[in-house]
Amino acid sequence: MKLTILGCYSATPRINTNPTSQVLEIRNHLFLIDCGEGTQVQLRKNKIKFNRIKHIFISHLHGDHYFGLVGLISTFRLLTREADLHIYGPKGLKEVITLQMKLADSWTNYKLIFHELNSKESELIYEDDKVEVHTIPLDHRVYTNGFLFKEKPHERRLNLGAAQDANIHVSYFNKLKQGFDVKNEDGLLIKNDTVTLPGPPALSYAFCSDTAYNEAIIPIIKEVEVLYHESTFLEKLAHLGQKTKHSTAKEAASIAKQAEAKTLILGHFSTRYDDVEEFRTEAKEIFNNVELAKEGKVFEF
Amino acid sequence: MKLTILGCYSATPRINTNPTSQVLEIRNHLFLIDCGEGTQVQLRKNKIKFNRIKHIFISHLHGDHYFGLVGLISTFRLLTREADLHIYGPKGLKEVITLQMKLADSWTNYKLIFHELNSKESELIYEDDKVEVHTIPLDHRVYTNGFLFKEKPHERRLNLGAAQDANIHVSYFNKLKQGFDVKNEDGLLIKNDTVTLPGPPALSYAFCSDTAYNEAIIPIIKEVEVLYHESTFLEKLAHLGQKTKHSTAKEAASIAKQAEAKTLILGHFSTRYDDVEEFRTEAKEIFNNVELAKEGKVFEF
Numbered sequence: 357m358k359l360t361i362l363g364c365y366s367a368t369p370r371i372n373t374n375p376t377s378q379v380l381e382i383r384n385h386l387f388l389i390d391c392g393e394g395t396q397v398q399l400r401k402n403k404i405k406f407n408r409i410k411h412i413f414i415s416h417l418h419g420d421h422y423f424g425l426v427g428l429i430s431t432f433r434l435l436t437r438e439a440d441l442h443i444y445g446p447k448g449l450k451e452v453i454t455l456q457m458k459l460a461d462s463w464t465n466y467k468l469i470f471h472e473l474n475s476k477e478s479e480l481i482y483e484d485d486k487v488e489v490h491t492i493p494l495d496h497r498v499y500t501n502g503f504l505f506k507e508k509p510h511e512r513r514l515n516l517g518a519a520q521d522a523n524i525h526v527s528y529f530n531k532l533k534q535g536f537d538v539k540n541e542d543g544l545l546i547k548n549d550t551v552t553l554p555g556p557p558a559l560s561y562a563f564c565s566d567t568a569y570n571e572a573i574i575p576i577i578k579e580v581e582v583l584y585h586e587s588t589f590l591e592k593l594a595h596l597g598q599k600t601k602h603s604t605a606k607e608a609a610s611i612a613k614q615a616e617a618k619t620l621i622l623g624h625f626s627t628r629y630d631d632v633e634e635f636r637t638e639a640k641e642i643f644n645n646v647e648l649a650k651e652g653k654v655f656e657f
Numbered sequence: 658m659k660l661t662i663l664g665c666y667s668a669t670p671r672i673n674t675n676p677t678s679q680v681l682e683i684r685n686h687l688f689l690i691d692c693g694e695g696t697q698v699q700l701r702k703n704k705i706k707f708n709r710i711k712h713i714f715i716s717h718l719h720g721d722h723y724f725g726l727v728g729l730i731s732t733f734r735l736l737t738r739e740a741d742l743h744i745y746g747p748k749g750l751k752e753v754i755t756l757q758m759k760l761a762d763s764w765t766n767y768k769l770i771f772h773e774l775n776s777k778e779s780e781l782i783y784e785d786d787k788v789e790v791h792t793i794p795l796d797h798r799v800y801t802n803g804f805l806f807k808e809k810p811h812e813r814r815l816n817l818g819a820a821q822d823a824n825i826h827v828s829y830f831n832k833l834k835q836g837f838d839v840k841n842e843d844g845l846l847i848k849n850d851t852v853t854l855p856g857p858p859a860l861s862y863a864f865c866s867d868t869a870y871n872e873a874i875i876p877i878i879k880e881v882e883v884l885y886h887e888s889t890f891l892e893k894l895a896h897l898g899q900k901t902k903h904s905t906a907k908e909a910a911s912i913a914k915q916a917e918a919k920t921l922i923l924g925h926f927s928t929r930y931d932d933v934e935e936f937r938t939e940a941k942e943i944f945n946n947v948e949l950a951k952e953g954k955v956f957e958f
Contacts, residue, residue, distance in 0.1 A: 367732075367735055368697060368731065368732040368735060369695070369697060369698050370701060371701050393694060393697075393725065393728040394694070394698065397670050397671065397672055397695065400672050401672055417760040417761050418763065419727065419728055419731045419757070423724075423727060423731070426724060427669065427670070427694040427720055427724045430669065430720045430724070431668075431669040434668055434669060448760040451756065452753070452756050452757055452760060455749075455753050456718075456753055459718040459747075459749040459750075459753060459799075460718050460720060461798060461799050462720075497762060
C-alpha cells in the first residue's frame with residue numbers, strides 16, 4: 357500500500373496548506389479519499405494520473421472535504437475521460453453535483469455512478485478480488501464516515517524445491533498457491549503446507565476524519581496496520597474539539613492504542629498551528645508509533 | 658481604477674495557471690469578478706483583504722468561473738465575517754450555494770444577498786454615489802453576462818485663486834465643486850466655470866468573458882476606457898471558437914476597435930497555449946493598444 361497525502365489541514369485552503377485529500381494505492385488500484393478545494397492541482401503536483409482514479413470516497417459534506425470534487429469531475433470531462441467514475445459519499449452529494457452539471461449544461465460523457473451512504477452501521481461498500489472497503493461511522497456534526505481499506509489475503513508462496521521433490525506436476529502449482537492440497541504424479545495427496553509458505557500479510561488502512569473521540573470505531577478498525585486519525589487540536593484546545601466534534605492528538609493516540617494499530621498517522625490539523633511537531637509529542641505519551649501527515653508525503657507500508 | 662488579475666485561463670486550474678477571477682478597485686470599492694476554483698488562495702497570494710470584498714459578480718455558471726465561490730463564502734464564515742456580501746449572477750446560483758450550506762449544516766453568520774440575473778437586456782444592477790455597474794449580455798453556451806463598471810462623474814476642481822479673487826466665501830466651495838453657480842460676498846452671481854476646472858475624467862471598465870464574437874455589445878461598451886475581452890483561441894483554431902462560442906484574439910480586437918475602447922486586455926486563454934504572446938500579435942493587426950492578462954498582474958488606469 358502507498359498513501360500520498362494531498363492535503364491534511366482543516367478549514368480552508370491557503371497558500372501553503374490544503375484541505376483534506378489523499379490517494380491510497382493498493383495492488384494497483386488507486387482510491388481518492390476526500391477532495392477539498394484544490395485537489396486537482398494537488399494531484400497534478402504529485403504526478404498522479406487522473407485516469408487511474410476510478411473510485412472516490414467522500415467522508416462528509418463539509419466543504420474542506422469535498423469542494424474540489426465538482427471541479428475534478430468537470431476536468432475529467434474536459435479531458436474526454438471515458439472510464440466510469442464511482443463516487444461514495446453521504447446522501448445529498450449526487451444532488452449537488454448533478455445540479456451544478458445541469459446549471460452548466462455540461463454533462464459528463466463518462467458514467468458517473470453515485471453510491472450514496474446513509475447507514476449508521478459499518479457496511480461493505482466496495483469489493484473486488486483484491487480489496488474490500490468498509491465504512492467506519494464517525495461522530496461529527498454532520499453525517500460522516502471513515503473508510504477501512506482491507507486487502508484480501510494474498511496467495512501462498514510456492515516452495516519450488518519442495519514441490520519438485522514431492523513430484524507435483526507444474527500444472528498444479530496455481531492450485532497450491534490458492535491453498536489446496538493436490539495429488540502428485542504418483543497419485544499421492546500432498547498437504548498444501550508441506551510445499552508452500554504463507555503469502556505476505558494482508559494489510560489494512562483506516563481513514564478516520566472528521567470525528568470526536570469515539571470508542572465505537574475500535575472493533576471496526578481492530579489491529580489495523582495504519583490508522584489515519586484526525587487530530588485537529590492539541591490538548592490545550594480540547595474544549596474546542598468537544599464543541600466542534602473534533603479530536604486531539606491524545607484522543608487519536610488513545611484510539612490507536614485500544615485498536616492495536618501498528619502505526620498512527622495524525623492529520624487534519626487546525627490552520628492555527630504553524631508547527632505541528634507538538635502533535636507527535638502529545639500523541640507519543642499514549643502511543644509510540646506516530647507519524648505526522650504532510651502535504652506531498654508518501655507513506656509506503 | 659486598479660485591476661488585479663487572479664486567473665486568466667479557461668478550463669481548469671493547473672499548477673501554474675488559474676481559471677477566471679479578477680479584482681477591480683474603484684474609488685476604494687473592491688469588486689470581485691468571477692471566482693474559479695482556487696480564487697481564495699489567489700486572493701491571499703495577491704494580499705487582497707477578504708473583508709474588503711462586499712460585492713461579487715459571476716458572469717455564468719461554467720465551473721471555471723464560479724467553482725471557487727462556495728469555498729470563499731465558507732471561508733468568510735470561518736473568519737467570522739459580519740459584513741453583508743452581495744452576489745450578482747445567473748439564476749440558479751442561489752440554489753446551488755444554499756444547497757451546499759444546507760448539506761454542510763453551515764449557515765453564514767453574515768448576510769448573503771443574492772441578486773439573480775435573467776434579463777437578456779443590459780440593466781443597471783448596482784449603483785452608489787461613486788460607481789454604477791451594468792450587465793453586458795454576452796453570447797455563450799449558457800446564460801452569460803459581462804459587466805460594465807462606470808465611475809460617476811468626479812467633482813469639479815476648485816481654482817482657489819480665482820474663487821478668492823471673486824470674493825466667494827469658503828462655505829460655498831463645496832457647492833462650486835458640485836458644479837453650481839454661487840453668490841459672492843457682494844451678492845453677485847458667479848458662474849461656476851469661471852472659478853472651477855473640470856474634474857478628472859470618469860473612467861469605465863468592461864469585463865466580457867465568455868462570449869462568441871458579438872457586435873451587439875458595442876453600444877453598451879462604447880468608448881470604454883479599458884475592455885477586458887476573452888480570446889480563448891488564436892486564428893488557427895477559430896473554428897473551435899465558433900463551436901464553443903468563444904472568441905479569437907482578432908475578434909476581441911475588432912470589438913475593441915468598433916467600441917473605440919482605449920485599451921484592450923486579452924484573457925481567458927485556452928490552456929493549450931504555453932506562450933500567449935501570439936495573442937497580442939494577432940490582435941495588433943486590428944487594434945493597437947493591446948495588453949495580455951497575466952496572473953498577479955496589476956493594471957492601473
